[in-house]
Every structure is written in structure tokens, then in C-alpha cells.
Amino acid sequence: MVTIVAFGNFDLEGGRGWALRTGLERHGYVVEFCRTEKPGLFAKYRDLLRQWKSRTGHADLLYVPFLGHYFLPLAWWLARRERIPLTIDTFLSLYDTEVNDRKRFSRSHPYAWMLWTFDWLCGQLADAMLLDTEEHKEYFVRHYGVSPQKILVLPVGCRTDLFVPLHAPPHEGFRVEFHGTFIPLQGIDVILDAARILQERHADDISFELIGRGQTYQAMHDRANRHALSNVTFTGSLPMDMLPAKIANADICLGILGITEKADRVIPNKAYEVLACGKPLLTGDTTAARRVLAHGENAYLSRPGDPEALAAAILRLKADPALREKLAKHGRMLTEKQFLPEKIVEPLVQWLTARS
Structure with missing residues (x-):
């Protein structure tokens, strides 16, 4: 039996981490934890080293989950001592995220x-x-010179144990749901501008619920107030286990609509959650989205950064219940075909099998 040790200071409940661990376990791998919650980087290093030395069993793979970049040097040293392979869920570029996309530095x-x-x-x-x-x-091949053969592409995925189709009671009006961390690539300014357009056109039965908090939350809240948007509600952050009901109670759900370079490269966690819940997904027509999603079949794609296009897409979906039902059904089918945990980890399983 192959034993994989997850190493670092990782989230136990988050969608991607859960999906990768669950997928590996469903393929018969044993996933053990070498995990620390000590404050401070050096204290974390000491604790991880202590835990590793106290292990009694053999490890076949040292796996560093996201966000484990900072533990990579220690993990590399331990893996080389044990003569076992090392893999890291890099997931994204820290530099690109903080410098180019969020512009924090x-x-x-x-x-x-x-x-x-x-x-x-x-x-x-x-x-x-x-x-x-x-x-x-x-991006990593071009900017960091990484060998393409070293990179395995595993979709983000989600907590498919939580995000499932739920029955929702009938409601009045047309509800548009968004949940996220209010970062630039999500394009919440585009959503608010679309809401303004619809309000000005007296589409009074369309309402928006924006769930979450983050970097741009206050600026977006102020933007909504400036335009006196009565059709937008800011709910704030909610526990993950409350999101499936919010998705179920909506008529359509939004992905990302931003125009940053990174926005063109990602399919966000929320998109997989909406698909898994069997609800119509309306998201940006990006390079990454087009590779996976089919417009008008399992998702509805709108031009990023264009509130007029988003408003038109919302009106189109509102007017066509049959299209919404088709998107919802086929989105769930796509989840079952490609995005269950055991499907997501197949490239990693194939890599491990080839090394055994």
C-alpha cells in the first residue's frame, strides 16, 4: 500500500485540498498528515521536523499541499534524505497573484x-x-523555465460532498448569486455595473446577492452606494456549508468577470461549486473557461469586463427557463464526468504509477 505524507500548514476543509486528498484515498492511497499550526515560520519548521522524525512508517511520496511554498526547502531536504519523490501543489503563482493581479506590492x-x-x-x-x-x-513554463513534463494539471474541483443539487422552494423574482473573496480578477465592479444597467432599465424583479469579503469589499460596497443600487445585497462571509443552500435558492450563479491577465488563466473554485450543485453558471469567456466549458451547453459565457454583455446575458437566461435547465443539467453531468475527486487526481495517479 502506497503511503503519501501531506506536509505543511494546510487547510483541512478547503475545496482543493479536500478534493486531492479524497481523490487519492479513493484510488487506494493512504494519506497521512505531517501538519503544523505553530505560530511563526521557524516554529513551524521545528514542529514539522519533530513530527517527521517521530514517524514510524515508511513514506512513498512527500506531498506539499497549497499554500506550502514556504515549506518546500525543508520538504526537499527530507525527501532527498528518504530518497522519495516530492510533489507540491503550487496551484498558482504567488508573485503573479500578489504583484500583478492584486497589486499589493x-x-x-x-x-x-x-x-x-x-x-x-x-x-x-x-x-x-x-x-x-x-x-x-x-505561464510557469514561459516565466520560470519549468519543464512541461514536470507539471501535472489537476482542476481546482470542490467539496463534492457538500456541493450537491438541493431542492429550493419557489420564490418571487429572478435571483443572481455570487460568492467569492472580493479580489480583482473576480470582476465585482462589472457585476455592480450590470446591476446598475438593469436597474436603470427597470428590470425590478432581478436581484443580486454578493456573498463574501476581501480586498475590494469596501470599495465595491461604496460603489453600490454611489449608484444607489437597491437590487444588490451584500451578505458578507458565510461558512462553506451554508453556500450550497444559497446556490440552490438562486436562479443563476456567477463565476468571474474580471479582465486581469490571471483571470484569463483560471477557472475558480466557485465555478466548480455551481456546476456540482446543478445550477446555471454564468462566467467570463476566458481562455481557461473555453478549454473546459461549452457555451450554451454546460455554462453561459460572457465577455469579461463588459457590464452591458453581462446584463444582456442575465436577461437572456431570465427569458429562457429551458436554457437554464439545460445548463444546470449538463453542468452537473460535467462534474460527474470530469470533476469528482477521483477524476481530478488521475494525472497524479498516472505519474505515481509510472514511477512505481
Whole structure:
């Protein structure tokens, strides 16, 4: 029996981490934890080293879940001592996220240099690195010189034990749902501008619920107030287990509509959650989305950054219940075909099998 040790300070409940661990277990692998919650990086290093030394069983693979970039040097050293392969769920570029997309640091800031270095180390130290889309794979090959053969593409996925089709009682009006972390690539400004357009056109039965908090939350709240948007509700953050009911109670759900470079490379967690719940997904017509989603078949794609196009798409879906039903049904079918945990991890399973 092959034993995989998950190493670092990782989220036990989040969608991607859960999906990868669950998928590996369903393929018959044993997943053990070497996990720390100590405060401070050096304390975490000491605790992880202590736990590793106290292990009694053999490990066949050292796996560093996202967000484990900072533990990669220690993981590499331990894996080389044990002569076992090392893989990291890089998932995304820290540098691209914080510097280019969220613009929290300038390119000349020392912290930006550190993030770039950790991104680069993922491609240098790991035997295999996991990313979420082919577009992110191309990004790491182009910007960090990572060998394409070293990169495995595993979709983000979601908690398919929680995000399932639910019955929702009838309601008045047409409900549009969004949940997220209010970061630039999500394009919440586009959603609010579409809401303004619909309000000005007296589409009074269309309402928006925006769930979550994050970097742009206050700015977006202020934007809604400036335009006196009576059709938008800001709910704030909710526990993950409350989101399936919110999705079920909506008529359509939104993915991402931003126009950052990163937005073109990702399919967000929320998109997989909506598909798994069997609800119509309306999201940006991006390169990554077109590779996986079929417009008008299992999702409805709208031009990113264009509130007029988004408003038109919402009106189109509102006017066509049959289309909404088709998108919902085929979106759930896509989940069952490609995005269950055991499906998501197949490239990693094939890589492990080839090494055995």
C-alpha cells in the first residue's frame, strides 16, 4: 500500500485540498498528515521536523499541499534524505497573484522578489508540481523555465460532498448569486455595473446577492452606494456549508468577470461549486473557461469586463427557463464526468504509477 505524507500548514476543509486528498484515498492511497499550526515560520519548521522524525512508517511520496511554498526547502531536504519523490501543489503563482493581479506590492519590492523565488523553487526542487489549468502550466513554463513534463494539471474541483443539487422552494423574482473573496480578477465592479444597467432599465424583479469579503469589499460596497443600487445585497462571509443552500435558492450563479491577465488563466473554485450543485453558471469567456466549458451547453459565457454583455446575458437566461435547465443539467453531468475527486487526481495517479 502506497503511503503519501501531506506536509505543511494546510487547510483541512478547503475545496482543493479536500478534493486531492479524497481523490487519492479513493484510488487506494493512504494519506497521512505531517501538519503544523505553530505560530511563526521557524516554529513551524521545528514542529514539522519533530513530527517527521517521530514517524514510524515508511513514506512513498512527500506531498506539499497549497499554500506550502514556504515549506518546500525543508520538504526537499527530507525527501532527498528518504530518497522519495516530492510533489507540491503550487496551484498558482504567488508573485503573479500578489504583484500583478492584486497589486499589493510593486515589482521592485523585496517581498515581490521573495515570492518570485518561491515560485521558481517549485519548479526546481519538486519532482512534480501541480497546477489547476493548462494556462497556468504555460505561464510557469514561459516565466520560470519549468519543464512541461514536470507539471501535472489537476482542476481546482470542490467539496463534492457538500456541493450537491438541493431542492429550493419557489420564490418571487429572478435571483443572481455570487460568492467569492472580493479580489480583482473576480470582476465585482462589472457585476455592480450590470446591476446598475438593469436597474436603470427597470428590470425590478432581478436581484443580486454578493456573498463574501476581501480586498475590494469596501470599495465595491461604496460603489453600490454611489449608484444607489437597491437590487444588490451584500451578505458578507458565510461558512462553506451554508453556500450550497444559497446556490440552490438562486436562479443563476456567477463565476468571474474580471479582465486581469490571471483571470484569463483560471477557472475558480466557485465555478466548480455551481456546476456540482446543478445550477446555471454564468462566467467570463476566458481562455481557461473555453478549454473546459461549452457555451450554451454546460455554462453561459460572457465577455469579461463588459457590464452591458453581462446584463444582456442575465436577461437572456431570465427569458429562457429551458436554457437554464439545460445548463444546470449538463453542468452537473460535467462534474460527474470530469470533476469528482477521483477524476481530478488521475494525472497524479498516472505519474505515481509510472514511477512505481
